[in-house]
Every structure is written in structure tokens, then in C-alpha cells.
Amino acid sequence: MSTLMPLLTLMVTLVLAAFNVQAALPGDSIYQLNSDWQNRQGDSLSIQQLVGKKQIVAMIYTDCITACPVIVSEIKSIQAALSPEQQQRLGFVLVSLTPARDTPKVMRHFAKKRGLNEHWTLLSGSDEDVRTLAMALNIRYMGLADGEVAHSNAITVLDEQGRMQLQQTGLPGGPAALIEKLGL
Known part of the structure; x- marks a missing residue:
């Protein structure tokens, strides 16, 4: 019994810590969404795991x-x-707009082909979670008969707590202009 107590205490602490992180998020945080994703390694990832740095x-x-x-x-x-x-x-x-096609294997190949390093997170989720996130980010998309997807071409910046900091199409003024807006 005495060996189980530290383990039980740790488990309760971790659960409470997870609850407090979510409770501390602002109401307009994307991280309030209750969605689960799969990354390019095939690991499950909660959207809340992105908290802590700008994205x-x-x-x-x-x-x-x-x-x-x-x-x-x-x-x-x-x-x-x-x-x-x-x-x-x-x-x-x-985030994949075609989660049925963008499996972890496909996303790994895409990342390798495009030279996307460890700073990049590629996510695929359920159709419902993709639609919910798109709505929260004000991204519109629609599947076409030929298998293509018509979609908004926006780049969105989230702050450390998952609130939309800015959204734009393209890089008017180049990368430096966006970096200046980020305040890094």
C-alpha cells in the first residue's frame, strides 16, 4: 500500500495540473477546443499541447x-x-484538410520532401475536428468533385495561449514584416 501512495499522488497531481492549465486558458483560445489529433509520427496529440509558444x-x-x-x-x-x-x-x-488521405506516413513523406524540421507540427484529425478548427480560425474550405479542396489561403498566428494574434494571406512586406508583427 505504501508504494502505491506516491504513484497515486503523482497521478492526481498530473490530472489537476492538466485541468488547471485548461482552466487558465482565455475563453477565446483555440486551445479550448476539445479535439484530438495525430501527428506525422502517428502519436496522438491534444490541441492544448501547443500551449506555451506562438504558433x-x-x-x-x-x-x-x-x-x-x-x-x-x-x-x-x-x-x-x-x-x-x-x-x-x-x-x-x-493542419490537414484531407485527413483521410493525409495519414502519418503521407505527412512524414511530405515533411521530408519539403524539408520541415522539428519545429514543424503536422496534424491530421477527424473531419469534424478539422471543420471545427477551421471555423474557429475563420478558414473556409470545400471539397471539389475532382478531389481538390478549395480553401482560404490564410496564415494564422496564435499567441502563447492560443488566441488569434493575426491572420493574413501571403506575406505582404515579406517575412520580415510578419516577424516584426510577432514581436519576437
């Missing part, structure tokens, strides 16, 4: 040949303009 978020699909490669290239140009210290304070998140 640049885009909703894409990996087999897109038009807008999505441009979005990823623009975000990569932001990353390239950052110092290593700035990169530690910022995450890059790509």
Missing part, C-alpha cells in the same frame, strides 16, 4: 499542387529569417 498555423493538404505549396514556402521563408533563439519561441503547424 504559425496553416490549413493545407499534402497532395495540393496549387496554393498549399506556396503557403508552406511562405512559412518556410519566415522560419529561415528567424534566428535559432526566435525559432525556439515559435512553432509551425500545418
